Every structure is written in structure tokens, then in C-alpha cells.
Amino acid sequence: MDLRTLLQPATQLLAPLRHLSSSSSSSSVLLPLIATRGHKTTARTKRSLKMAPHDSFLPSRSAAFPAADQIIYNPPASEASPEHTPFLFLPRNDPRRLAIMRLRNTSQLSTSASSSAGADAAAGDGELPPEMRYKRRQPKYNLTKEHIDEMRRLRAEDPLTWSVQRLARKFECSTVFVQMAAPAPEEHLRWLRAKMERKKERWGPIRTAAREDRKRRAEMLYRGEL
Amino acid sequence: MKRIRPSRWSGQLLQARRGAGIPAARTPLCLAIRCQSTSSVPASDSSTLDSSSSASPPPPPLPAPSFDRAPQSAKLAALHARLSLSKKIPLQTLARALVTPSADANPNFNNANLAYLGSTIINFHVYEYLVCKWPRLPMAILYEALRAYAGDESLQQIARRWGVEAAAAPGEEVDPGLLQWKAGEGHVVNTRWGYIRSEAAKGKAWRRGLSSRVVLDSDFGDQVSSSDPERLEYNALQSEAFGSVVQAVIGAIYTHCGRDEAKAFVKSHILSRELDPSKLFQFKLPTRELAMLCAREGFEPPIARLESETGRLSRTPVYVVGIYSGKEKLGEGAGASLDVARRKASMASLKAWYLYSPGNKVRVPSDMMEQGAKPWTAPHIDIGEII
């Protein structure tokens, strides 16, 4: 290390010289005067991989050494345990609920004392992570009895044209609602099932196995094994 | 005997049908006189027996060792000492706890009665503990948790850890310190009590809901079969035999030493075992179930939020998704895809709901039976499962 710091100025001194030589000779071969060493030995590799621990693993050095004892709590990243009941799920008479509420009140008081009230309200929603986009139930309650009768009529008339998707788009409701409110006639369902069967017969072994694996994986996921 | 059958309430209200509610597999008490232990046979019988048996050939060997030999058995004494049983429990009782009905069918000499008594005590203590410790457990999970504590397999493990060994074949000459049981013969299981369903007798397919399981079926929610006992596997028979030893020992403790001793024994040998109930869950539609829970409880609908992610474009991405209801976080889960992470997060939230526990030191109702107990405070009682 000492040697390297000593040599550093020397290389800096030599840098313009090197530039000169490269420009004069205009050759593509650049021979550095001070070669940087590669990690060719175990010792060098180890030295280069040696990293200082993160600050969270070190005792705080804000105070002088014997001043304060400190507990370093830095658990590895892991799943939250279901043993920790979230605040919302705690019953009304649970002492933990009261304790958390007391804690929140004091912290809120302190923050409100430090900052203005308007900033506090703005920060409320901004602290939360971004919402995910996924299909979720958004009840609109826009359909009346006539709509449903119409839906059923269309479906019975021509289930092939008026598919579930199309009806859902037409009446602005979910496909699940269409399936519940206007189920297809029995023969159409049978035809659909037969079509699916035919499709499945054409699957090769790889696709079949992949489908089965996917099903098994879903089961494992629901059992909490994945 | 009245049976509650909600499906029939509309019709004949609470009218019990004849033969519908037969207690399962009740063996008739056969009072065969046998000179196995001198104490159990009255003196008047022995004189008549002597006069009759003087000319007759020697009696056939007993199906299980005589209780007279119990004090001589080193194994039995060792087991007694190992369990630190009270001196009030004689070795003969311990010897009887080791004789299963499969070896000796006579209920005067086998452990069936003690085992039934013990099983009720075990199930009572385990149930009250489970209900007070995890008041929101669904009924199906509660059944499985009970089975994990007091099922035959678990009791077999306990018996084996006690050092109970089985005899190769039961008989009179066998050491009384060995468990007397044999597999094979279809013997009656009289430690399971419940109602035989009339639907089963008809042999139709019927829907067996959880509510009816609570009322009609056995302690573990198992269906009690009709007069024809089901054929059990060897392993099941074995665990039943070993489990009956633990039950009978606890029954013997209750008989000789009383309620408190039995409770302490159950607590130290059965409830001290560790069970992680979060492993028992299997969900079907966790996101929908969580949404219904929030709707029922009046919380804001759950929303999945992406808390952090890494390697979205790589082969092994990791997403951490949290489920929030309003500003409150309900749970979080990590997965290799957004969908998996979301489902895991909602499962974690549901488990957090179901596994709510008032604390590790819950008081159970039987604590009030002790002398000088503190006044009772009602435990948390949940309104029920999410349907």
C-alpha cells in the first residue's frame, strides 16, 4: 500500500510523457510504465475482495469508547413471521393495540410539533409504496334487471358470437359476472369442453408435463411450501 | 339421545330416529371371571372355581401377563421411575396400561377403559389450550392441531420416547413391562366416540360439512364408521396401541392422583411439544378470502403494493409485495413473479389474522379449578371463520 502511494505521483508525472509518446508513435500498443497488477494469486484476490463491514454491523462511534453499551441487532433478511399480528388485526381489548396507539400518538405529536400540519397530511400517502396494477374487483352496480335479461337472451341466441368477453365489454361488467348471470347453454359448454379436449390431445409430452408442473407448483404455493 | 341435524330441522323438529344415534363401537361389558389377579376375583367365586377346576385340565395360557408378576418386572419399575409417577400409582396399574385390547379382549384386564378416560382428559386440555392460545383458528385447522398434539401418531412418539417397547407376541410369559399388542385381527376401537350418520348407513354420497363434523364426528373430526370397523393398516394399529399406553397412563394418573396431577402430566408431556400451526394451512383463493375478511371486518379493501424488487429483467427476479388496508400493512411476501408475490403476501396476511394469539401465557378454564386462582378474565372469542 505504501509503495503504491509513493508511486502514485510518479505515474502522474509520467502521464503526459506517455501521452506524448503515444501520439508521436501513433502505434496502437500502449505500454503502461507502471503496470496495475491483476488478481493472479490467492493473496491478491483475497486482499482485493476484503471489504469493510456495513455500518449497521459496527458499533456507533458517535460517543467516546466507554461511553455507552450498544446492542447490534441486524437480523438477516427474512420473511415476516405470521406470529406478528398487524395492528389492524388486533382485537379491541388487546394490550398491544393500546400500546401501539399510544406510541403512534406520541410520535405524531412530536412530528406535528416539529413540522407544519399541512406537510403531515401530504406525507401520509406519499410514504406508501406504489400500488400494483392487477385485475381487482371494482363494483359499479350499473346493471339493471333488463340488462341481465338482455344479456341472457343474447347468450342463448348465439353463444358463439356473444362470448363472455364480448358481453362483458358490452355491458361493462366483469367476466365472472357474465358467467354467473348468463351461463351458456349446456350443449355449448359441452362443445367448448370437447374443443378443449381436442386441443389437449394435440399437446406433446413436454407441454403436458409443464401444465401439470404448473398445477403442482400452484398447490405448493397455496400450502406455503414455495 | 338427541341428535342435532340442521338439515332436518325444517321437517320433524328434533325428532330422534331410532337407531340413528348409536354410540360408535360400544363393546358390551363381558364379565368373564378369570383368575388373573387375585384381587379382582371375589372369594366366593374362587371356592366354586377350585371345586370345578380340580378335575379339569390345566387352563389355557392367559393372553397377557398376570398382574401378580408386575412387582417383579424391572422394566415396569424403570418406566414408573422414568415417568416420575407418584407412589400412589401401583405397578399393577401401569402393567394394565400396557395391555391393549388387541392382546386381551377382556375389558377387566386391558387398558381400554383407562385409555378412554385418558383420551378425554388429553383432548380436553389440548382443546382448551388451543382455543385460548389461537382463538381464531379455523375448525379444520383446530382438528389438525389437536391431532398433532394428541393424535395416535404423536402419542406413539411420546410412548417411544418414554421407552415403551412392544412385545413380539403377547402372552402370559412375556415381561409385564412390554407393550402387549398384536396386529391383524379386526378388533374394536372403543376410544373413538361419536355418532354414526344415517347417511352412511344408506351408503349414499353426501356432503359432510364442518358444522356437522363438530356435532356428529369424533374428537378429531373423523367420521365414526358404522358397525363394521374399517380395516386399519399395520402402522395405524401400531400407533393406536402405543398411543393407548399414553392415554391409559394419564387415565391412571387421574384415577389414582386426581385432576391436578393429570393436568400437570398432560402439560409437561403433551402440551410441551412444539407445534407450528402456520404449517397446517392450505388456501384456495387467498386474495379473495382476504378481501372478504376485510369486507366482513369493516376494513378498507386490501391493496397490493410493490415494496421492492430486484432483477426484473434477469432470470431470477425477486419482488417484495406488501398488502395494505388503507395505511395499515397487513402482510408481505416475496416471490419470483408479481403474481406469486402478491398471493404469498395475501396468504401471510391471512395467517396473521388466523394465528392471532393473546400471548404465550394464556389462562385456560381449567386453571380456575386450582385453589386460590385469580378471578377469571374472559379470553378473546372470535366470531368465526370467513365463509
Add this chain to the structure above:
Amino acid sequence: MARITRMRRLQSLQLAIPSQCAAAAARPSFAAARAISTSSPAQSKNTDWIRGKLWKGEAPGPADPYTQRMEPEAQSNLPEEALDSSRPGRDKTPAAVRESRLALPGRRTEAAAEKELQASDPTYVPAADAEGLEEVGTLSTWWEQPGHWGEESEFKGFGSAVKVVDKEVLEVHLRRAVVEALALKQAGVFSEWATKKWSEGGELDEALAAQVEVQDGKATLKGDASAIAEALTSEVEEAESSATGVTVEEAREMLKSWDSSWKNIALDNPLRFALRKRLYQLTGVLIPDAKLAAANTIKHILTLAARDPKPLKLAQVLEKRNAFGDLANVTVHERRVGPIDKEVAVGRWKVIEEELKKRDLPVTGYGDAPRNKERDWLTGKI
């Protein structure tokens, strides 16, 4: 030539044997048979023609040279009786068998042939069946038959069958032996009786009542020495029950009443051997010859004879101490717990027995099956 010398040596050896053994034999002996020449006179006539060819006129020497050589043997200088006794054939049965007290099976005899009997007894009618014949067992059952092996046939040793182990009792018996030896000496019959068997039933109290006075290693007996000697030398056979009737406590009492001077009696060789023999007879304790030579006084004999009692085995110590009496979880078995006992304890033995019986196999042992021959091959027995 060689044959003749050997024969003579044989003959003289036979004479040395006590006459009774040879007398029993009735068969013509080997020596007697060889004394007759094998070549008959008729044979000598056949050889005359060659003698005539060889010699002109009278041939020199005897006609049969082999017979001629036997002549010096015939002229023995022994008395007639001796020769006679040696003549009959020697019995080849060992002396131990011949002198045995046991009833041994007799020699095999052959019945007279039918023709001979008919010749001697014209009324003889041969039997047609085995009716009325005496039943004698086979030779293998000889000792099981009554009268052949009983109490009297068992070996009784000279030494006492009951070995005395206590030192005090041994000392009392030694004292008795010393007193008896001294009594015999005083009676003057010690040298005669030293090698004979002393009567065992002599009164113990009588012998012990006698006082022994010791001066410079020489002992004199005070008391009824002649009575003791009489009791010893009498041939009366009485019950041997009174031989060892001394308990340890009695022996201790007796030892207290004597002063220890009697132990300093010097021993000479006859006394030493007499005491050893008597002690062996009374107590069953035999002092080895190699050690006996070192004993110079009675005290030495006592030291050699007395042995520390055998230390108890661990099992005996534990049993004596009742170590496991109050331990309920320990079982003490009378004998070794074998594989069958273990199977019985777990209840498997009855199943094994039943299965073996079902297959007609022996329950224990090998039954008719021969032993493992391969093992004998491996261990080199065959």
C-alpha cells in the same frame, strides 16, 4: 540264534512276575509253542538222501540241525515248579483289570457244537424257540444292570472328601495328628505304622485331651498314649461320620486352651511325612512334596497347609451384600440369560416353537442332522 536268546530273556522275565498272574492263564504260551521244532521227523527222512550225497558214509552232526540247537534251552537249572508255573500261557489282560473290584463282563465262551453234545448226551434236543432263555443285556448296557455298579464301586480317595478351609479347624486336626504320631512313637510302633493307613475313627477328644510337653524341640506326650495308639492301630471299621465334627467356634476355644509351644516340635522326615499323610486323611489338605521339605517345625506345616479362603466372586459379594434387594428396576437372574430366555421375555419363543414344530424340526439342538462338518475341517479336527 537271535530267536533263542530272546526266548531265554523272556522266560526269565516271566519268572520275575508274581506267580498268580501267570497261573490264571490256561492257554499254551508263545514260548512253550516255540519250544517244539517246526520241522517234523518225517521231514528229516526226506533230507537223508541229500546228506548221503554230501557225505560218504556216516554224516556228521544231527539229522535235524534246528532241533539240535534247542537242547540247551531244555536243560534249565530252574526248579521244576518254577518251570511249570511259567509254562502255561500268559494272560494278556491288564493287571488293573484283573485285580479290579468291579464286576466285569466275562470272557466270551463258545457253547459246544450240536454234534458234540449229541455225542456226549444222546437225550439232547435242540431248542426250537427262545422260550425260557435267560435275558442278558448287551454289553453297552452292562453298567446299568443291577449289581454291576453301585455305591461300593465308586472311588473313595484316601484324603477326606470334605476339604477343611478354616485355619482354626485345620490347626485342631494338625494337633490331633501330632498327638497321634507321638502316641505311636511312645508305643514304639511308629516305624511300623508310618506307612500304613491309620484308623480314621479314633476319638478326637481323646487325642486332644492329651498334653504335649516340648523341650528343645523334643515332645513327650502326657496322657493315655497307649489308648490312642490302640485306637489308631485297630482294624475296626466304624462309621466315618465322627471324623470332622469341629466347628470354627469350638476350634477357637480349643486353641485358646493350648499354649503354642507344641508348634515348635522339630520334625524329622518320618514324622513330617506321617503328619502330612494324616492331615491329608483328616482334612483333605495335601501339602505338596516340594514345599514339605522346607517344613522344620509344626508351625511350618501349619503355614503350608493353611490357605486363605478363596475370595468371593463379584456375584456372590453382591448377593451377600443384598445390593439389588431394594432396587426395583434391577432383576438378578439365577443363571445366565440365554437367547431362549430373551425370546421368552418378549414372547417370541412360543411362536418360534410352534413354527418349528409345524415343520417337524427340533426345537433345540440339531436333531438328527449331523454337526457342522465344515467347522471341523476348518479347525483341523478331521
